[in-house]
Amino acid sequence: MGAGHAHRLYRPAASPVHRLSPQSKLVATVLFVFVVVSTPREAVWAFGLYAVLLAGVAAVARIPAPLVLRRMLVEVPFVLFAVLMPFLSQGERVDVLGLSLSVNGLWAAWNVLAKATLGVVCSILLAATTDLRALLVGLERLHMPQIMVQIMTFMVRYGDVIGDEMDRMRIARESRGFQGRDVRALPVVARSAGALFIRSYERGERVHLAMLSRGYTGTIPLRGEATTAAQWRTALALPAAALLTCITAWVLR
C-alpha cells in the first residue's frame, strides 16, 4: 500500500473534464448512455455524432485513443454474439457475399454494437478522468445509501489487496510445480478459493476492529464538495447535445 493510491484505471491530468465534480460526471454519463440507448437504430448518422461528441470529450481530457481502444477489448464477447444475430434472426433476407442474412438481424447487430460500444467508451472515459475514490464520494453526494457506498468503498479499496493475495497463491502453486491443465486441477483451484475466502473474511474482521479502535460508529462523514451550477452546466452539455440529436433522429424518422 506504499506507492501511489490512484487506481490504474485513472489517468491523472489537469484538464477541464478532470476538474468537474465526480457527481456531475456520473449524472452526465448515465444520462448520455440512456439517450444513446433510446435512439432509433436506423439513424446511423446520430450514432456517428455521438461518437464525435465522445471523441471531443476524450480530446479535451487528453485521453489518448490507444488507451481507450485497448480497454474496449472488454466488449469482445458481445461482438462475437452480435455477429451471430444476422444468421439467427427471422424476416426478410439478403445475400451478402453468398451468405443469406436477415435484414432485421443485421439492424439488430448494428444496434447492439453501436450502443454497447458507445456505452463502453463512455464508462472508460469516466473511469479515466475520475479517481475511483472520487467516484464513490460522488455516488454518496447523489444520495446513494451510505451503507452501500461504504461496502463499495471497501470493495474497491481491498479489491487489489485480495487480487494480489490470489496472485501470490498462484505463484506459490506454480513454484511447487502445479499446472492447471485439465479437470484434475479443479480441487487445487477450489482449495485456493476456499483459503482466499477465509483470508478475506478474517481481513474484514481485522479491518472492522481497526475501525472500531479509531472511533467508527457505523457512519463515515460525508466528503467531497458540492457541485457549482457552472460545473453542472458544463457536465450536462454532453447529454443535452445527445438529447438534441436523439430528438432530431426521432423527428426525421
Next chain:
Amino acid sequence: MHVPDGFIDPPVSIAAGVVAVAGLGVCLRGARRELDERTAPLAGLVAAFVFAVQMLNFPVAAGTSGHLLGGALAAILVGPYTGALCVAVVLIVQGLFFADGGLTALGVNVTDMSIVGVVVGYVVFRLVVAVLPKTRFGVVAASAVGAFVAVPAAALMFVVFYAVGGTSDVPVGTVLTAMIGVHLLIGVGEAVITAMTVGSVLAVRPDLVRGARHLQKRLELRTPAAPVGAAHHGSTAQEA
C-alpha cells in the same frame, strides 16, 4: 453474462432497475441482520473476494476455461442477503468503473445474477440440505446442486427480459435454447468448484460457513459426577 447497452430496450431496462433497487433494499436490511454493525467492512471484503474469484479461471475442456460467478457460493458462505448484496456491488463496480456490462443494463444484470441467481441457488441449497443427512457431505452436495441450478436460473431470467424487451428479433425459443444450453454447461463447472470450495472452508473454519450452521454442536456445560460417589463412600465408612 454481463448484458451490454442496447440489448434490452429502455422501458424494460428501467423496470428491471426498479426491481433491482427494491431487491437491494431488502438485501441491505437482511445483511444488517446477518452481519450486524460489521456489515460495511465484511460485506466489502466478501465483495472483493467475489470480484477476485471471478478472475480465477479454471480449465473446462479442450483448452477453454470458465470462471466462477460466485453467487451461490457467497450465499452459502455468508448468507443469502449479504451474498446477493456482494454480487450486486461487484456488478455495479464492474459496470461503472470497468465498463463490463452496460450502465443502462445494470438493472437487468443485477436482477439476473444477483437477485435471481442467489435466491434460486440459496433456496435450492436449503431444500437439499433439509433432505440430505445432516453431515458435512450433505452440505457439500447441497452446495453443488444449488450452484448448478442458480446459473441456468439467472440465464432464464435474462431470457424473460429478452422476451419482453429484446431489441433483436432472434426468436425467443432460439435464445432460450442457446442460453440454457450454455449455462447448463457453465453450471456444471460452477457446481463442482462451489462444492469443493465450500468443502475446503468447512474443513478449516466450519464456523465461517453460514449454510452449515446446523452442523455446529452447541457447547454444553459438563459438571464432574464425583459428589455422588463421595457421599456413598462416606456412608460405608460410618458402617465400618
